[in-house]
Amino acid sequence: MNTLDSFDFKGKRVLVRIDINSEVRKGKPIGGMRIEKSSKTIKELIDKKAKVVVLAHQGRPGKEDFISLKEHAKLLNKYVKIKFVDDIIGAKAIDSIMNLKEGESVLLENTRFLNEELSPAKNIRDNTFVNTLAPLFDYYVNDAFSVSHRIQSSITEFPKKLKSCMGRLMEYELSKAGEIKLKDCLFILGGAKPDDAILLLKNKNVITTGVLANLALIARGFSLGKEDELKEKYEEALKEIKKNINNIMTPFDFAIEENKKRKEITLASLPVDSKILDIGSGTAAKYISKILTAKTIFMKGTAGMCEKEGFGKGTKELMKAVEMASAFKIVSGGNTATAMDSFKINKGRIDYLSLSGGALVYYLAGKKLPGLEALK
Structure with a gap:
């Protein structure tokens, strides 16, 4: 599988999927290791003068922790400069993506606010989420090993449209899992x-x-x-x-x-x-x-x-x-x-502090992870 070393990202628009799903108390996410660790790939891409757009989720529909990523952006800003955009595939999101300068990054709204995230269309041609965003980007980076055991639009579908690779956190997780x-x-x-x-x-x-x-x-x-x-x-x-x-x-x-x-x-x-x-x-x-x-x-x-x-x-x-x-x-x-x-x-x-929970269990049990298969 490709890594961040496989491509030249300078001046390119890069779509990055991370996992900053957090415990929520009194309506706000509690900062933790996931946010800190996820910032590293974003920072590396910024340093490489890429135009970085970040996708992430929080909670599940109907649950108390199903909230906006606005507060997550504030927590991410402790480690990397990133702007929050309260949109995913609308005019506001597209405008922010198209106006990004080299070395800038934005975090879009909770991907699970879109029904297509958890229930991707069987035919990629019918996936509005992917077909709206993919043409705007040069590369896709999956740095969310912890969600890669799931079939979700932001995990499994973008690699069908874009040159793709894994991020540094996923690379680390896989190397340690092998030990x-x-x-x-x-x-x-x-x-x-x-x-x-x-x-x-x-x-x-x-x-x-x-x-x-x-x-x-x-x-x-x-x-x-x-x-x-x-x-x-x-x-x-x-x-x-x-x-x-x-x-x-x-x-x-x-x-x-x-x-x-x-x-x-x-x-x-x-x-x-x-x-x-x-x-x-x-x-x-x-x-x-x-x-x-x-x-x-x-x-x-x-x-x-x-x-x-x-x-x-x-x-x-x-x-x-x-x-x-x-x-x-x-x-x-x-x-x-x-x-x-x-x-x-x-x-x-x-020796190995993994943030991946279920995905690591699937990997150790010898199961194929859809998110990894999509990157091959």
Whole structure:
């Protein structure tokens, strides 16, 4: 695949897809590593006197985090000079693109404000998003490895129309992913999005937390109470978990909220009419003993609801153990990286800090990533 070294960008209009999808609090994005890391390719292109136009998304339609990129532009400006344009394919966007000077950059509005982003037309000729913007550019750069496991207009369709390459962040992600030895790996899988992690359950050494742990307990025949609602939502995932249940370690104690305080309970206390918000102290201790003796560690997702006071304990303890372990360590996912910042984990002790979450999981599971295939 081509890289930024493959082309001469001086004086050329370059369309760059990055991923700055961020946690949103009180209607505003929380700045994090994604924004800092994504700025590097933009800065390099600016230094090469390109005319840079940036595409990115935030959230999904109907969700609370589905907001404009106006505030993201302010966060990006801490690292690289970039102007925000509240348009994507209208006259305002086209005018800003056509009037760009060498070494200038603009960030267009949230790509998911266009229906065609998440649902590309089967025939490229019918894609208004791509057909409006592509003729205005000389090159397309995909620096969003973290979204490259999805078929989306800004990821898979522009390479059909433009000379394309990967950006520096994607180049780094792929080089580091190649160093991971799956055979000796201890997988610590958690978070609120279990779908992608299911692909890694065929590996022999899996520790579960978060929603995945709850599903694994259901697969083992436990009734959790309130969390049994997960059965309907993750019917297919449960089938995969049952197939691989012998590879999976599950929690044996948990933290729930009672009278606005953390309360730890055991398996014997289930079912409960409360959400499980964290792993318990006993589970954390058992998991830590596994972490400290592992040769390779892959961690994706938090152990509990870290943003809720009193329920980041499990995540913090596991992350501290990962930090101290002598293994080759990979930590994956934007929310996981944000939690590391919150708990002041020394990221210098992590061999590979990936912001890619699901995309890296797909890659490690041997799946083809549509975004990468489009660049070939």
